[in-house]
Amino acid sequence: MKDKAFLAVNGITKSFGGVFALADVSFNIEQGETFGIIGPNGSGKTTLINCITGFSKPDKGTVYFKEKNITRWPPHKIAHIGISRTFQIMRPYYSLPAFKNLIIPLWSPRARKLGGWRGGGKHGDRDTFAVDILEEIGFERDSRVPYKLASTLPTGYQKRLELARCISMRPEIIFCDEVFSGLSMSEIAGMMPLIEKMKSEGVTLIMVEHRLRELFRVADRVMALQFGEKIAEGTSTEVIENEKVREAYLGSEEV
Amino acid sequence: MEVLVYGIINSVILSLYALGFTLVYSISRLPNFAHGALYVTCGYLVFVLTNSIGLPYPAAAVVGIAATALIGAVIYRFILIRIRGMEISEIIATYAVGLAILEGLRWGGLRGMTFVLPTFYPGSVTLFDVSIDIQRLIIVAIGIMTFAGLYLFTHFSRIGLALRGIAQDERAAMMLGIDSDMTAVVSLAIGSGLAGFAAILVLPLGNIVVEAGYTVLIFAIAVCIIGGLGSWSGAIISSFIIGFAQILTEKFLSSHFTMLVAVLAIIVTLLLKPSGLFGKQKELEERV
Amino acid sequence: MRRKERIDRGIKVRTEGIYAISSWREILYLVGPRALLILGLLALPLILELAPYWKRVINIMCVYAMLALAFDFLANYVGLVCLGGAFFIGAGGYFTAIFNVYVGLPFYLTIPLAGICGAVFCTVLLLPCLPLRGVYFAIVTLMYPLLATRVVEAFDILGGTNGITGVDAFPNAYLESYAIIFLVLFFLFAMRRFVNQDIGLVLRGVKDNDQSVRASGINVTYMKALAVFVAAFVGCLGGAYLAHLYMWAGLSLFALDFSIIPIAAVVIGGGGTLVGALIGTLILVPLSEFLRFFGTFRIVIYCAALTAFIVFKSEGLMVYAQRKYHQFERWAKV
Numbered sequence: 001m002k003d004k005a006f007l008a009v010n011g012i013t014k015s016f017g018g019v020f021a022l023a024d025v026s027f028n029i030e031q032g033e034t035f036g037i038i039g040p041n042g043s044g045k046t047t048l049i050n051c052i053t054g055f056s057k058p059d060k061g062t063v064y065f066k067e068k069n070i071t072r073w074p075p076h077k078i079a080h081i082g083i084s085r086t087f088q089i090m091r092p093y094y095s096l097p098a099f100k101n102l103i104i105p106l107w108s109p110r111a112r113k114l115g116g117w118r119g120g121g122k123h124g125d126r127d128t129f130a131v132d133i134l135e136e137i138g139f140e141r142d143s144r145v146p147y148k149l150a151s152t153l154p155t156g157y158q159k160r161l162e163l164a165r166c167i168s169m170r171p172e173i174i175f176c177d178e179v180f181s182g183l184s185m186s187e188i189a190g191m192m193p194l195i196e197k198m199k200s201e202g203v204t205l206i207m208v209e210h211r212l213r214e215l216f217r218v219a220d221r222v223m224a225l226q227f228g229e230k231i232a233e234g235t236s237t238e239v240i241e242n243e244k245v246r247e248a249y250l251g252s253e254e255v
Numbered sequence: 256m257e258v259l260v261y262g263i264i265n266s267v268i269l270s271l272y273a274l275g276f277t278l279v280y281s282i283s284r285l286p287n288f289a290h291g292a293l294y295v296t297c298g299y300l301v302f303v304l305t306n307s308i309g310l311p312y313p314a315a316a317v318v319g320i321a322a323t324a325l326i327g328a329v330i331y332r333f334i335l336i337r338i339r340g341m342e343i344s345e346i347i348a349t350y351a352v353g354l355a356i357l358e359g360l361r362w363g364g365l366r367g368m369t370f371v372l373p374t375f376y377p378g379s380v381t382l383f384d385v386s387i388d389i390q391r392l393i394i395v396a397i398g399i400m401t402f403a404g405l406y407l408f409t410h411f412s413r414i415g416l417a418l419r420g421i422a423q424d425e426r427a428a429m430m431l432g433i434d435s436d437m438t439a440v441v442s443l444a445i446g447s448g449l450a451g452f453a454a455i456l457v458l459p460l461g462n463i464v465v466e467a468g469y470t471v472l473i474f475a476i477a478v479c480i481i482g483g484l485g486s487w488s489g490a491i492i493s494s495f496i497i498g499f500a501q502i503l504t505e506k507f508l509s510s511h512f513t514m515l516v517a518v519l520a521i522i523v524t525l526l527l528k529p530s531g532l533f534g535k536q537k538e539l540e541e542r543v
Numbered sequence: 544m545r546r547k548e549r550i551d552r553g554i555k556v557r558t559e560g561i562y563a564i565s566s567w568r569e570i571l572y573l574v575g576p577r578a579l580l581i582l583g584l585l586a587l588p589l590i591l592e593l594a595p596y597w598k599r600v601i602n603i604m605c606v607y608a609m610l611a612l613a614f615d616f617l618a619n620y621v622g623l624v625c626l627g628g629a630f631f632i633g634a635g636g637y638f639t640a641i642f643n644v645y646v647g648l649p650f651y652l653t654i655p656l657a658g659i660c661g662a663v664f665c666t667v668l669l670l671p672c673l674p675l676r677g678v679y680f681a682i683v684t685l686m687y688p689l690l691a692t693r694v695v696e697a698f699d700i701l702g703g704t705n706g707i708t709g710v711d712a713f714p715n716a717y718l719e720s721y722a723i724i725f726l727v728l729f730f731l732f733a734m735r736r737f738v739n740q741d742i743g744l745v746l747r748g749v750k751d752n753d754q755s756v757r758a759s760g761i762n763v764t765y766m767k768a769l770a771v772f773v774a775a776f777v778g779c780l781g782g783a784y785l786a787h788l789y790m791w792a793g794l795s796l797f798a799l800d801f802s803i804i805p806i807a808a809v810v811i812g813g814g815g816t817l818v819g820a821l822i823g824t825l826i827l828v829p830l831s832e833f834l835r836f837f838g839t840f841r842i843v844i845y846c847a848a849l850t851a852f853i854v855f856k857s858e859g860l861m862v863y864a865q866r867k868y869h870q871f872e873r874w875a876k877v
Binding site for chain 1: 741742744745747748750751752754755756757758759760761762763
Binding site: 286288334337338342343344346347348350351352354355358359361362469473476480484509512514515518521522525526529 | 694855
């Protein structure tokens, strides 16, 4: 069953020992749009990302990317064809400095073939290139920050480093797993331009978020999950006014 | 018929080897690579106690097992407790301790073929047209009783239930007041005691040699990996699988290959189903 | 209230970047220890002219150093703990013997060839456990040398318990000593360079967070295989040299010593600094010669030392020494 959509997700079902983390979730993504996924805790958002990006194998369902069936591919192959993701629980490469963290994605076969973000980095001198990317992300170039060990960076910088890791590979789709969580307002304000920039470059963003206000500022369409099922899909206003979504987040009056 | 009988005997022996190892791993996630060393130590201790000191055999057996359990507890309390959680250091440390014990015994005099433990009851019987030593029958009987006993212990006694609690979810058990270090000491003591117990049962079939330490360790690991690290029923079932495989190879090829079978089984399992038959660890790679 | 703080020494800061060549003092600070090591090692065979027995000990020590380098690289830079270094030595030794005795190649061809063939052989055999957690790799590597001895014995191949005799010796005693010393020094500095290259960083990333490496589009299993190949190559070269040194390849190449001493050397010498592996063997191997008098008790001593270091001072000697060399401590008021 092929769809003409950029990314077509159909009927993803995943259970862990009898508990359905995901039950028949389907949606389509167009190229270049920003798609939000919301839902209370435990609704299966991270599991959905894991299933699509190959870190988990769905029990049922298919994922088609540009009309190619990528269901159950290993994660590095999926990253190689252009779908990358951030991790909610971040673990940067602790023993390496911040800019060296980017050497690893810049070394990947995809980056070597296409050149990293903004071209360049195809051969040699990935170091300067990595610092360039960090500067675009928002690390101050002349300070010591890019050269500090990744384990010593504050959360805001670590989140941005995580995004930088994704961007370095010039992906076509980025799954952002709660990139705004744990950040202060000023740090979020610092990340917004980056997201706007990625949008303007034509990258498709799929953002799983709890912070709805920030999400609705950037998302074109939104989908809501609860207990592993899709309960709403549409523009942000449509979804936020949906009865079931309100019930999921706020609870209902009836006992 | 012969294959069936000897298969059962071999399988029970293998599961006795593996019981101590799997118990310690499933409860405290500690791979106890000193398992084989503890096995040989108990055998040697009992030999020394009966021969040089002259204790009556039953008393020597009890003292031997208790001493082995104590050594296990000491290993935890003074060495492992400081490196808990760093899996690689645990493996290296327990392996080093085991090696030290084994080579120390070798240097201390455990060489040659003269060390033998007495059987419980000499002689043999003929069952189903097969001649079996009584010792081997005793092993099977006691083995089955041990499994039953362990099952009852872990399901019905307070300490046993505490051990199972820690095995299932360490943090939750700690919140309920079960001390993780204390249970680790207990589990390592029981595991070592089981190793000693296996030694007393099985060593009378042959001699006490240091090489047995390595062999027992490898067989225990093979059984646990194929059954799935952390699963007791898996360990018992996989010991039957390996046990029969070994007897069949012995019958049709030669007895040199028994260890080869065990290691091949490990490799095949790792290739096909790494978590083993009943492994509780569904994801053997780091969690996302 | 006082607390201890550690500050880089002035001279360390003055040697960053281009300023390292600003004066003789800075150059000496950087080059000194390395020159000491290189010149010391190179001078050893000359100094020991008077004691030929110890020359052989140094040669064997260098073989252990190769293994220790391989172990340090695998364990501390890639996250794979290999408990069976003897397997590399055995593979390298037997391949060399085959190439030399059955095929008739001279030693300067057999050693590199055995290195490569042995490395391929070891990598292929270790492939099944690469996608899995470190525990499984450790278990399987532990078993392989023990298994190999049984296989050779049981099938009575490759000379069975007698081994393959008649392997050529080195034509010249100096070549014998210096060949291995050059190999050790070469690989020490080459590995250092390797782990700081981009590909080495990817391997270190695999140790830190392999899910992240996967998400960056890199096949982690392939990377691990590459790392094992490199380490096996170093180990097999050592084994190949050993076969020519003893003029014989036999079951003792799979001995426990070859598995334990490198681990002990790395832990004692300082894991994670490749030099520590070398320093560790420099201490342990001559020590083991002194202890030969005690028979297998020496293994007890290594293991006890190893355990003591792992438990109490797991950073090792070189890390401690480097810290003292580069930084000083003082009490500061809070």
